[in-house]
Amino acid sequence: MTAPTLVIGEPVPVDDRAEREQMDRVWGSKPGFWGWLTTTNHKEIGKRYITTAFIFFLLGGIEAAMMRTQLSRPENSFLGPDKYNQIFTMHGTTMMFLFAVPIMEAIGLYFVPLMVGTRNVAFPRLNAFGYWLFLIGGSFLYVQFFLNTGPDVGWFSYVPLSGPQFSPGKRADTWAQTITFTEIVAIVGAIELIVTIFKQRAVGMSLNRIPIFVWAMLVTAFMIMFAMPAVATASMYLALDRLVGTHFFNPAEGGDVLLWQHMFWFFGHPEVYIIFLPATGLVSTMLPAFTRRPVFGYPAMVLALISVAFMAFGLWVHHMFATGIPQLAASFFTATSTMIAIPSGVQIFCWLATIWSGRPRFATPMLFILGFIFLFVIGGVTGVMIASVPFDLQVHDTFFIVAHFHYVLVGGAVFPLFGAIYYWFPKVTGRMLSEKLGKWNFWLFLIGMNMTFFPMHWLGFYGMPRRVYTYLASTGWGPLNLLASVGALVIAISVIVFLVNVVTSLRHGEIAGDNPWDADTLEWATTSPPPAYNFLHLPVVQGRSALWDEGDEHQVAVGTSTERREVLLTTTLDAQPDSRESHPHDSIWPLAMALAIGVLFITAIFTPLALPIGAVLGFIAFAGWAWPTKEDVESESDEKVSLEGA
């Protein structure tokens, strides 16, 4: 039975079964294992990304639990220095590079196409490639760790400790290559997000109507493009120093140990905003559903995001205040580090205004939002304190800093993330998570967080530096450390409650329906879970809160092909229809390319032969990727070419 023709101005027929079957045929992945390997569906890939990143979160959490166990008593013998140093390095590297950035990008890759009303990300095969490379890179790090060749020089890998002279073996090289993997993955994700957001938005979704979450992902993607190259360049210099005898960081030959710190922190400071800004986007996405009004102050919120993104690049030297930076330069960075509190403050005030003037509903996502504000403001105020050079000179590299960044990262990013999981689990799986378990999850996490990290502010003042595998009993740090370790146990229990919630809800959770929260963004205008093609008919948008501003009727655009994969491209600013672009079929070549690059990077730490071998493999994968298949030739021979704008 063929699908009925849709005519402009006419209501859409209610019986759409034939149409849906046709779209499933065109957009669906192939069945079985081969389909799993070749899919280019952003939701499939997004789910994998999120799951894999969450597994890394759990691994990082286990590492944290091991660290807290060792530190719970003075002169404990649970972990010796070598193991402890590897574990704190793995904890930081895992959380920052394998969990925090990837999961935020992954949520973007899943939800941004839905929120902007399109069918897939801009470059579906590139997206698949990004995931496979992420999996390979993360696995590489852990395989090395289990082979006792895991890195042990901290997630920040300062030279000369990580250089050839003081870190023999392959441990630091493992770290450097993990960075290379994750940097490419992050940039790939960033390009996907930018191009999808700029070119594939629904008709009528002009730039001033895109959801704040989409703004957050757009701004974050730009930050990634400019920040990631810095850490990749630094790690390339480190790898070269270690493997072929360059002298970037060797003071005896004109190299400079501070070069590493400048490069690393030029990346490292924007990195934390790369993690935090998407979290603010998550909060702005969820609040309307739980306060029954759009977020207050849309223009201010957008400007706040953009100004944080720019300012984030001007703060990095505040990580280096103890290295003897000249006073005038240091003062500049104090000023910028203080100023960045202003746009963050704007966001918080707008959220408070939203809550105040809205009608709150205290479902679990809302609790996590309230918890986020509770924790993030603590981290934010200590952040302003450490912008001060003299103050920082006391607390730098102590547990005060550990307290600060866990408040802003766990409170400021992980809490919104958990809230978002409770919010979007129904959309992704079709079932609700248990509210009862959710409340237990939330309260245990909040209490555990404070028990673990609040005492650390004091440990910092009492002289406890970071990255120490033990401490003498005579220091008196025992009781506060024990309290912190008990708090870590509470956090662990809360995460277990969460996992139990996920596993039981997948099977027995309440069926969600299209829009269980009665929310306003486009992902709620389709089924839960969404079909492979996202929307049967592409939405046409009338306002910022797409589903609330459109009135009683849902307007749609028709005319993209139902015989092959096609997305609608609209103009960048005003989202007027501009062209239809065909999208590729599923393909094994992204996996092949990821394997080729994986081979290149991994063998490069053992032999320079890696380069020609990797180049050949890469070229083969590239040829397979780019060469048109029979399917391509069949579906793309009859095109309407426009030379306008060429």
Added chain:
Amino acid sequence: MAGALLACAGCSLHNTQNALDASGPQSQRIEGLWWLFLPIAAVVWVIVIAVMLWGAARKRSPREGMETRGGAEVVAGDEARDRRMTRIVAGGVIVTVVILFLMLVADFRVGQALTMAPGTQAVPIKVTGHQFWWEVQYPDSVPNKTVITANEIHIPVGVPVVMELTSLDVIHSFWVPSLTGKKDLLPGYRRSLWFRADTPGVYRGQCAEYCGLEHAKMSVLVIAQKPQDFAAWRAAQLDSATTPSDSLALRGKTVFMGTTCVMCHSISGTSAAATAGPDLTHVGSRRMIAANTLPNTDANLYAWISDPQRIKPGVLMPATKLDPRDMQALVAYLRHLK
């Protein structure tokens, strides 16, 4: 509040390694900043959370109506309310800017005070970082009046001290919280740190930049003494090691000169002149050993020299296997080196 309780719990434990129990002008000024920042931070946090909780929990009046838009029940738009909130948010931003500015001013004033030059009376000290110990020199215009020691730094009370900091291997950081903020020891760079102790005492510090396996056990002691006691100490440090009269210690000296000790350690007045490890000329006068990990006793010295890796796994000092009587003699010799 829990925080205050925690603060008190720690305060009483040890005031020799405590940024909140400052014993010199540098750390005092920084501590002052904390006691200014903390109440500001607490008040800001309380206000934000109060607004959040009140805003979330307050009773909504029937006037705050709902409407149906796009099929969903949402709060009705209200331009007057939005204008009011815009003014309040703008007010909040202005208050934030003012508070931040005030904090900035306080910070710059303290920063200025801390970087002012210490004056010509300052005692110069050179500290060089090693994995995992501190090399300390008291330079003098006359080269052979330079004191060389390790891990324990004596300073006169009430007199500024200017430290020149560098490292011969990886990055370390010198940090004695009761006296001053920290400064990194960077290979290839010479950094300067000045401070003053105003109360006599023994102040403990730790390396504060991750430097490898035994970063956790690289501590330093700064002992502030009355100026005349400091002068006496310094003069005593200039003396070369004497030959022991006690036969056990004399035998220990022979053992020392005949084993691997001389590959790394120097004792002035003998032929041992290697500089890879700490100078041992006056090791007997130090309170602790192994970069302030263990008290300086016979038993600890014995254990340390026999197998340093058991106490500080990863330290660069190898085990020294000696006959127990030779080891006792060696320990007696080292304890003699006061």
Added chain:
Amino acid sequence: MTKRERVTVDVTELPTVVFGHRALLWWGTWGFAVAEGMTLVLSIATYFYLRRNFQAYPPQGYPRPDWIAPTVGMAIFLATCIPAYLVKKSAVRLDRSATTRWLVILSVCALVLCAVRTVDFYALRVLWMTSAYGSIQWVLLGFHGSLLLIEVAEVIGTTALFVNGPVLPRHYPDACDIGNYWYFLVLSWLPIWFIVYIGPRIW
């Protein structure tokens, strides 16, 4: 509540292959160029940062890089922009034979540029392990060189496609993107060439 849907936009008449910033790949190409360009900017910053550690640059006793051969090479780089431009011009006309012809010429240019780059390395007159100065020189050339090699692969691959493969309409804007990236490659080499080879003679 499922709302009624009404069709208000019909995009059947829209084109399916477009050029320039209307097309997705244009954005993807420039996206990668921005990320790679940022790496080059950081390496240039490193060059100047490390210079602070030296009294003279090159350090005393090391020869200055030869400037003549690399400047000839720079001119060759610039000259290859002409076939790149002509590839774009032919592609916009959807002229397969012309595009193929200029792509073949561009492939030859790509191989010539590889030879030029090899000469550039020799012109440095230092090795990468001769002090931090040598290291950064080699990395500047090496990183840009890796971008060159990737572009060589792309150009040759595209040429092969146009010579005897199934050329689809969307390959014409793709060929234009190759031209765009070629411009990026040449233009990004300009400041590096200047700093590495001309700079030591000026400052």
